[in-house]
Amino acid sequence: MSGQVRVAVLGCGAIGSLYAAHLARLPGVEVWAVDPWREHVDAVNEHGLRVTGRADFVAPVRALPDAGGLPPCELGIVATKAAHTADAVAAARAALGDAGVVSLQNGLGNEEVVAGVLPRVMRGTIVTAGTVTEPGVVRYDAPGDSWIGPFEPAPARAGEIALLARLLTDGGLVTHAVADARGPQWTKVVFNAATSPLAALTGLTVGQVCTDAGLREQVDRLVAEALAVCAAAGIALTRDPGESVAEAIREAYHHKPSMLQDVRARRPTEIGVLNGGIAAEGRRAGVPTPAHDAMVALVRGLERSWTGS
Structure with a gap:
């Protein structure tokens, strides 16, 4: 690789931290991360960003509590919660105005928000998992392709997509540059939307949800509705959702999805971009999605129960 590549990562939670660290370990790549968690930012600047678990290294990431000091970058990664996308991208507009920017966020609709501010955007889908265990430290829990x-x-340039995929792969996170990223994105969304809200509503893990007879009926119903939406929209999944369910039971039985973690912490969930995103596409395609509509109503009702609104 010739020359220096500067990459901005917006959102330095588990995913943002993992991707920032793997990029920053490469020679010739300068990574800037933006996150409002001041203790995390200070620890990264003082000691580097440490990765534990399935990898063990420290990467030289430059961290900021806001995007005001972000320099112009060639590439950008958006890894915030969906609710924070608009503010994060708007704050980084000056630095990312001539960058190819990818959303590595959950759900559907984040790219539209990014494209409302920035001109060249990529769809991104990941199955990598991790947890920030303390300021400056992220545990790499589960590998997976991106x-x-x-x-x-509002497409990014082909060269930008290829470059980011190569850098991530060289850094240790296998990433594929594809011509149509809707299939991988929807493959993940269909599974997550069929399991995460049920886990959030019951307090059960993904494996428990998928092996409970009554809840499994709801999982299958949610999958069937989503597949009908995909068929109407011309989206080809890259994997049978049944295989994803079987793998979750086998390899991630005790996994607590982020929506369950948000509910336990009484934080706003991403129900709107998961089940709400499928329902919105269903309306556009003329496909009814009553099960997904029900999940949105139930989870939003749960959220209101602790906000009092």
Whole structure:
């Protein structure tokens, strides 16, 4: 690789931290991370960003509590919660105005928000998992490939997509540059939307949800509705959702999805971009999604129960 590549990572939670660290370990790559958690930012600047678990290294990431000091970058990664996308991207507009920017967020609709501010956008899908265990330290829990491709209404350049995929792969996170990234994205969304809200509503792990007879009926119903939406929208999944369910039971039985973690912490969930995203696409395609609509109503009702609104 010739020359220096500067990458901005917006959101330095578990995923943002993992991707920032793996990129920053490469020679010739300068990584800047933005996150409002001041203790995490200070620890990263003082000691580097440490990765534990399935990898063990420390990477030289430059961290900021806001995007005001972010320099111009060639590439950008958005890894915030969906609710924070608009503010994070708007704050980084000056630094990312001539960058290819990928969303590595959960759900559907984040790319539209990014493209409302920035001109060249990529769809991104990951199955990597991790946890920030203390300021400056992220545990790499589960490996998995990533896929990035152009966001059709405002696509990043092919060279930008290829470069980011190569850098992530060289850094240790296998990433595929694809012409149509909707398939990988929807493959993940269909599974998450069929399991995460049920886990959030019951307090059960993904494996428990998928092996409970009554809840498994609801998982299968949610999957079937989502598949009908995909068929109407011309989206081809890269994997049978049944295989994802079987793998979750076998390899991630005790996994607590982020929506369950948000509910336990009484934080706003991402129900709107998961089940709400499928329901919105269903309306556009003329496909009814009553089960997904019910999940949105139930989880939002749960959220209101602790906010009093």
